[in-house]
Amino acid sequence: MSIDQWSKDVAARVAERIRATRDAAGLTVPELAQLCADRGLAIPRTTITNLETGRRTSVDLAEFLVIADALGIPPISLLFPVGTAATVEALPGRAVSTWEAVAWFTGETPSMEIPPAGSERELLDTFRAHDESVAAAATSTALAKDRRRKAGTTLDPSRRADLLAKAAGYEELAFDDCRDLRTFRDRMRARGLTPPALPAELAFVDQPEDHSEIGE
Structure with missing residues (x-):
């Protein structure tokens, strides 16, 4: 898989989690956009729609964080959907269990070695x-x-x-x-x-x- 395709897949995964979480919460796209604006970052409803429908293939980091907060979930849950996918491509060509990806992202990967002081x-x-x-x-x-x-x-x-x-x-x-x-x-x-x-x-x-x- 090319790096460009991997990047698009990451955005698609996040977009799918946004849509699923929004639907589960009973929020419309305009309501989610308003919640984002209430948190200090105006995200046009068209941006959310284009992301959810795949017309937009990248996610801005600031938008990612604000949308997660507006949905009331940890940002990591948008990136690595624990419980809905057994594995995920955390990095290009590196497929691991979703839980392992979460541990890597949060710096909790199990290790038998004591990390160096100050690391x-x-x-x-x-x-x-x-x-x-x-x-x-x-x-x-x-x-x-x-x-x-x-x-x-x-x-x-x-x-x-x-x-x-x-x-x-x-x-x-x-x-x-x-x-x-x-x-x-x-x-x-x-x-x-x-x-x-x-x-x-x-x-x-x-x-x-x-x-x-x-x-x-």
Whole structure:
């Protein structure tokens, strides 16, 4: 297959996913065009129609991103349709499973080797590990607050004691998770990396410790 034909096939694959997703969402072409305009990029309805019908054989990257957001799906789902195609030609002459193509695109191709420090793959892995640390801290913190809240609203002594015991356990876990998250973020900064913003409920993780009352 020529590179030109491969490029056209990529555009056709994206166009088919746009059409199928738009139809499933019950959107007309004019409605999709308006959603794109609402997101700051005016895409004429004729552009969408020509793309879906094959009269246009290329996709602008900016249009690709905005259309995906307007359709409410990850851009990768337009490019590599997981679940609808067993294989895809990710690059000219390189047909792989669709899931393998997704992993390649997102930098998650399985590997037995540790990526070199500072490599693009290592950076992606670091930020994914940070996401996991945030999720763990958020979950344990929420569970601790929930059990503590429930303990404060029950009049059953035995249930209250049980909830308080569970709250104490979750609070200890939340303390460890949040401390680990703070350490992780400090290490990222020490490498010159900027950690993502924390959710509001975990904002305290980045706040400096106040020891002003100790010893008073």
